[in-house]
Amino acid sequence: MAYRFSDRMAQVPESFLDELFRVSAVPGVISFAGGLPGSVHIDLEGIRDAARAVFAGEGRMALQYSTTDGYLPLREFIADRYRRRLGLPAMPDEIQIVNGSQQCLDLVAKIFLDPGDAVGMERPGYLGAIEAFSLYEPVFHAVPLAGDGPDLDVLARVVREHAPKFFYGIPNSQNPSGQTYSEEKRRGVAEIFEGTETIFYEDDAFGDLFFDGKPRLPVKRYLSGQGIMSGSFSKIVAPGMRIGWIYAPEPILREFNVAKQAADLHSNFLCQVILHRYLSTHDLDAHVTRVSAIYGRQCRLMCDLLDDLMPPGAGHTTPEGGMFLTATLPGGVSSMDVFREGVREGVAVLPGVPFYVDGGGEDVIRLNFSAVGEEEIEEGVRRLARVVRRLV
Template sequence: MDYRFSDAIANTPKSFIREILKLTQSDNIISFAGGLPNSALFPVDAIRHAAEHVLSRDGRNTLQYSTTEGHAPLRAWIAERYARHGMNVAPEQVLITNGSQQALDLLGKVFLNPGDAVALENPSYLGAIQAFRLFRPQFHSATLSTDGIDVAELQAVMRQHQCRFFYGIPNFQNPTGLSYSATTRQQLATMLQQEQQLMIEDDPYGALRFSGSSLPPVAALAPEQVVMLGSFSKVCAPGMRLGWMVAPAPVLAQLAVAKQAADLHSGYFSQRVLYQYLQDNNLDEHISQISHAYQQQQQAMVAALQQHLPPGIAHTTPEGGMFLWLTLPKHWSATDLFHIAVRHGVAFVPGEPFFADASQRHHLRMSYCTVDVATIHTGVQRLAAAMAEYAAQLPQHSKETQ
C-alpha cells in the first residue's frame, strides 16, 4: 500500500527529546534529559480521594460529555487565581485544554496559514517549534539574553516579516531557565501595544519560583495583545493532561471552534477530579514543597558544574523552573558529545533542536528535577569525563583556539 501522507506531517520531524529518551532508559544511565516533573512529589493520595469523592457524589454526570470551554468552576478558579496576582481575567476568557501542548496546536490552527511568519526566542521551546511546524510557517528569531528577549530586535523582526505572533516563555524559559526582567516585560508590552502585535505567553513554570521576586506576566501589562497559556502538569500531575488558555474574547471564540473540531472537550472526569482536589487541598503549599525540592536539586547541579566542568563552559543559574543551559566552546558539537556522554552513563539534551534553524550546535539543556542530590553530583562527574574524552578527540587546531 502506498500511503499518501500530507506534506505537513512529512516535513514535521519526530520529537527530538522523545527519541533521545529511548536511548537513556538503561538503569546505568543518569538522565538529565527529560523535562519531566518529579513523580515523587505527585499528590497521589489527595487525587485518589478527590476521584473517589467525585465518583461517589456525582459519578453519572462526571462520566458524561461536557462543554468545549471546560468545567465552569475550574475556569472560575483559574480566573480567581489570576485576580489574586493582579490580573483581571473573567472565567469566560478561560479555555481548558489537553495540556498546553494542545493550546499550541489550536493557536496554529487559528492563526497560521502556510508561509506565514512566526517570531520566536532564540533558542525556543522545541515542542512549540514542532507544533507550529505542522502549519508550515516561516520562523524568525530574536536574541534571548539574561534580561529576556531583545525587544528592539524582536520589533524589527516582526515588522520586517509581518509576523502573525511572537511566542515566548518569560518565566524560567525552556530550554535556558532564563527569565525576562521587569524592564523587558514593560518594554515588550509597550511594543506589542504600539505595533498592535500578538504574543503567545507560555507560562508552565512561573509558579515554580524558588528565589528572586515574582514579576507580572506580560498579559497583565498588555491584555489585548497576549494569549496566555498555563498548565497543571508542572504543579500537580502531567498525566491528567490539563492546561488552559486565557485570551481576549474574539480570540477565545475562534479557539473554541478549533477545539470543537479537534476533540469536543478535554476530559471531563479529569477536570472534575482536579477541581475537587483544588477545593480540598492548598495548592500553594504543594507548590512550595515542589519548589523547595527543585531549589535543592538546582543548587546541587550548579555546585557540581562549577566544581567539575572544565574552563570555557558557561551555564545559566535559574531562579525557578526545571532547566539550566550550558554553552560549550563554539567549535564543539553537543550532539557528538551526547553520544560519548551516554557511553559514560549520563545523558542530556543537545541544544540544536531548540533553534528553529538548527544554527547553533554548542549548547545543551539539563534538567535537575528527577535526580536526587547525590546522583546529580555523580552525573556531572560523568559529564566532565565525557567532555575530557571529547576534547581529546578534537583536531589540534581546534584545541588551540579554545
C-alpha cells in the same frame, strides 16, 4: 504502498526525541534529558482521595460528555488565582480548559496561521512549540535571548518588518534556557507590540516554580487585548491528567473553541472534576512553594557541580525557577558527541540543536534538574564532566 501524506508533515523538523527517551530509559543511565517534574512530588494520596470523593458523589456527571470550554468551577478557580496572584482581571469566560497546554500551541497555530505567515520565537525556543507550529507551515523569525529576555532591537525589527501573526515567548524560567525576563524587558516587550497587530503568546508553564516562591508579573498585564496566556497543571499537580488552559480575549476564544470542538469535543472531563475536587480540598500554593524550594536546591547543586567539574570554557545559565538550565560546552565540543558519549558513560543530556529554528545550538545542551534527586545530580554531573573533558 506509498502513503500520500500531506505536504505539511514534511515541514516538521526531524526529531530524535523517541531515540532519546528510549536511551534515557536504559537502566543505570542518569537522565538530565527529559522534561518531567519530580514523580515523588505528585500527591498520590490527595489525588486518590479526590477521585474517590468524585466517584462517590458526582461520578455519573463526571463520566458524561461536557462542554468544550471546560468545567466551570475549574475555570473559576483559575480565573480567581490569576486575580489573586498576578493581579490580572481574569474572568472564567476568558478561560478555556485544554488537553495540556501543548494543545494550546496546536490550536493557536491552527486558528492564526496560513502557510507562509510569519511567527516570532525566542532563540533558543521550546522544541514542542517549534514542532506544533511547523505543521501549519509558517516562516519562523528567531529573536535571541539576551540573559534577561529577548533582544529588544531584534524583536522590534521582526515585528516591524515581518508583522508576525504572533510572537511566542516563555518569560518565566524558559524551556530550554531557564532564563527569566527582567521587569524592564517585560515593559519593553509590551511597548514594541503596542499599536501593532501582532499578538504576544505568553506560555507560562513554569510561572509557579520560582525558587523564592514569588510570582513575576506577566507581560499580558500591559497588553490586554493583544495578549494570550497559557498555563498548565502538569508541572504543579500531575502531567498525566493532561489539564492546561488558555486565557485569551473573547474574540480569540470564540475561534479557539471552534477548533477545539473539532479536535476533541472537550478535554477529559473526569480528570477536570477530580482535579477541581483536589484543588478545593488541598492548598496548592503551599504545595507549589514546597516543591519549588526543592527544585531550587537541586538547581543550585547542579550549577555548583558544573562550576567545579566542567573544563575551562564551559558555562551555564543560572535559573531563578523552573526545571531546566542550558550548559555551554567548551570551544569545539559538539553537543551530539556529548549526547552519544554520555549515554555510554551513563548520563543522558539533550543536545541544543533542535531548539534553534534557524540553525545553531551545536555547543549547547539542556539539562533537567527536577526529575532527578540530589545523589543522581551529583553522580550525573561527574559523568558528564568526564565525557566533556575527554572530548575537549
